[in-house]
Amino acid sequence: MVTISDYGKYDTTWCPGCGNFSILEAMKQALVARGLEPHQVLFISGIGQAAKAPHYLNANVFNGLHGRSLPVATGAKLANPELTVIVESGDGCSYGEGGNHFLAAIRRNIDVTLLAHNNQVYGLTKGQASPTSDEGFITKVQPGGVASAAFNPAVVAVAMHAGFVARAFARLTDNLSDIIQQAIAYRGFSLIDVLQPCVSFNKVNTFAWYKSRCYPLPKDYDPTDWYAAVKTADQWGDRIPVGVIYRNERPPFEEHFPVLSQGPLVGRDVDRMMLKKIMEGYA
């Protein structure tokens, strides 16, 4: 039986009080609750404070480039669909630098869970605006306040009929852990946008700010109602709903590849007689 200690305990480079710590704990809890052993899980991340998270637990890890974790995850999952593939990165990484990949992953519905640590700021590069920074958010390089409208990943994902869309708050750890479990179990692309206080660079969207606004979705909320989901995902400001906002039953991307019905691509031989036939087709 897998236990939380199998996932280890590591020193981190995060600031004391950072929201990332609770996300890490929720993730470990969820993996254990799903009965997953470290070697069955592959974490893919980009670059940023959030993207370091996979280094702080025991699992397979590919810590790639800033913004590019979703394509790596897509390739990794296609080559070996038996792996549980989880992407962890920041809001800048996932929605800014990797914006096109975010849209493509939703369209594909690849069976990968994207957990975005959304602190509404660029942490690692010391406090510039991110795509999810609220309009007017002041930083050293946006001294007049952010002029662009904030990107709402949940609305975009729901609008695109993404397979599974959730929003969570880092400090509601049990709720987050439960959502992660559902996302892992979901066969298709799942987005968990996790609101994460950054104590060093976001003095607006603080722990208290989120806490006073985030409320769990009511028990009778129906995540299969798309129109309701659009409205729910769009809620931002005084009240921010957290929970599974939307889900559907689209088939996962991998199912479109007949070659995967025989399992992973790893270690497969070359059908040389078939190849010979193909070659002879050039006559």
Next chain:
Amino acid sequence: MTRNTINVLIGGEAGQGLVTIGEILTKSVARSGYSVVVTQSYQSRIRGGHNSFAIRMGADEVIAPQEAVDILVPLDKDTVRIHREELSPWGLIIMDEALDIADDQGIKVPFKQWAPDKFLNIAALGVVSYLIGLDEELVSQTMNKFFDKMDQETVKENRLVLEKAFRWTADQPLSFQKLPRVSHASDRLVMNGNEAIALGALSAGLKFYSFYPMTPATSIAVNLAGKSEKMGIIVEQAEDEIAAINMAIGASFTGAPSMVGTSGGGFALMTEGVSLAAMTETPIVIVVSQRPAPATGLPTRTEQSDMELVLHSGHGEFPRAIFAPGTVEECFYLTRKAFELAERYQGPIFILTDQFFADSYRAIDPFDIEDMSPVNPSYALTSSSSPYRRYAFTDSGISQRMLPGISKHLVVADSDEHSEDGHITEDLTVRQRMVEKRLKKGEGIKAEVLPPQLQGDEKPDMVLVSWGSSKGAVLEAASQMRSNGKRIATLHFTQVWPLVSEQFSEHLQKTRELVCIEGNATGQLARLIRRETGVLIAKQVLRYDGLPITPEYILRKLCSN
């Protein structure tokens, strides 16, 4: 130029079916036992404009394209205007009488009397086939095979038009010198450079190909996609080139031998990924099919101007190998070799080709494909140490590679500088050792470098230096110069990186004159040789008008200066 070969050029607007008859004619010629080199030149548009499909054929091995045209087949008036000057003294223009062009080398064919307009190309195919001496039955069979899925009615009509064309031409008082008879019917294949790269990759064990469409690399994807189910591989069109290379790296990381293909602009987008493959030590084969640049350049023409881009692509320092095949056979074998190196040295390995070569059909002997085993995968199933360390220091710099999920061992890879276990580190002593470890693999790559091919006179007055797709043109130009009494050798590179000076610098020193021949405007190989050996190749024959290097081009340039 010479009368040992016949060069047929079919020209017309895009959409007139010139590629169709070009391909049927090429296959018919190859099946009749002749050698061919095809040069396709087309505009970046789907309809209209001017395109051409040239087939140079001969009983002996044909290795290069030729500018002089022996049979011109204009499907429109423009073709005559554009290509008339290239017609050889004994050349013929096979044209529709309706084109209404007066030319004493023109043969007016009453195409319209035989069939409706849409069969014009088949009628032309018939006339040309007769003139060069092909067997009607063989051409007909080739045509039927080509139109495999066409309805019976059209197949019959095609056949009828072909027959009429053969009969009409036989009755004309023409004295065109046919191809010499060759005794053997041939099982030769007709394959272009990109097809051979795709086939080589499949034979090496490719399992994952991701791409974003870009001429002239797209045909690799088209080739692979059509065979993906049969061969058990995945071909995925990515949202952009950045995604394409990152996907391939992901697939390779979990165990699928992977390749990407693109052209200059797309490759520029991939370069951060090149560096990622090097840092994470993930095997990947990258095909860069060059076209004229900067920026969008001439999307459908050819050039050899991205060698330096590929050589220096990816930030930071890491080893790589760059192959530049010069024949269709080399496309196949060097692609296999690229997979071998990618697996062995766990990093990015390149194949550098170009539009001319991508589209250039050649007649080749079949490969012994059933006897060629796929490249040995580099990953191990059990770890030699516990806990497993993905980047363990070794003498060769090569660490044992394991795959995630295949055993209980955890595999950790990082684009940040990392320690042996793969985790992010800022320990600067480890940093230094990791740099050395990665570069160490370069020594292994260097030890396996393919030496440049030296051919020709043993004591040459002049050595022609070249790389990649111009191989045939350079060899033919050299042999022409030799037949004019000059002492010439050629030194051709099919691997342009790493360069191992000891393999060739003496050839550069034992001659009076060195000439570097390249399809670019600044002499990139010459510059690289200077950097690596100190030898200056002052004289250069460069081509950068979008067209392939031909023997005539080389000879013109060498004689004029």
